[in-house]
């Protein structure tokens with residue numbers, strides 16, 4: 546479904562990601578992990594054709610993304626950037642409805658409005674529906690933007706640090722919703738996270754980046770102290786807790 550083959554990409558003459566090859570399967574949540582500046586955002590931007598790779602190809606259903614129009618791409622990929630902007634004078638409802646843009650020809654159909662209503666309900670945003678997004682708190686806005694990405698009904702969901710501004714309850718709720726939707730709809734969710742414990746709890750696969758390269762990848766069973774220590778240069782212990790793992794600081 547999504548295949549990245551030997552990608553090198555960056556800005557100007559500088560390569561920020563090097564020789565990256567990855568294969569993503571439907572129904573799974575992939576956590577992209579790694580220190581600041583390791584190339585996580587650059588990888589997501591390359592998948593969404595915002596950056597053109599200097600080498601290598603990103604394939605969606607065996608088609609090179611470079612050959613897909615922006616509109617066709619938007620029916621496949623929803624991308625929530627790390628730094629995002631919205632029109633402050635739009636309401637929550639209008640903002641989420643914008644996710645339907647790739648599908649709307651003249652005006653939204655009944656089914657577009659229904660879908661937005663449903664997503665608003667899932668995200669607990671009912672009481673915010675007609676508030677202007679400019680008047681929301683950072684966390685509330687972040688929830689609206691994740692809801693907008695889902696309204697796009699993507700086959701691939703790219704989220705760059707989407708839960709940074711959320712409180713613990715909302716972080717857990719959003720990750721739960723994302724995990725459920727990913728497996729129920731059989732989509733691919735790729736999410737950049739810095740909270741390793743939340744990643745261990747909710748992601749199916751883990752991709753560790755360091756200095757623009759893939760340092761390690763695998764499922765939960767492959768995670769060990771050594772990887773975390775070498776990727777982040779910190780002293781930690783990984784404990785097995787029930788079916789998950791827990792990182793504790795050992796400095």
Ligand SMILES: Nc1ncnc2c1ncn2[C@@H]1O[C@H](COP(=O)(O)OP(=O)(O)OP(=O)(O)O)[C@@H](O)[C@H]1O
Nearest residue numbers: 556557561579580581582583584585586587588627
């Ligand atoms: N627009 C840009 N122009 C030039 N260099 C950039 C640009 N964006 C990122 N870089 C550089 O590319 C490298 C990778 O950056 P990237 O944003 O992909 O890192 P990241 O892993 O997402 O980091 P963070 O965790 O801080 O968000 C860094 O060295 C960064 O300085």
Ligand SMILES: [Mg+2]
Nearest residue numbers: 585586627705
């Ligand atoms: Mg980033």
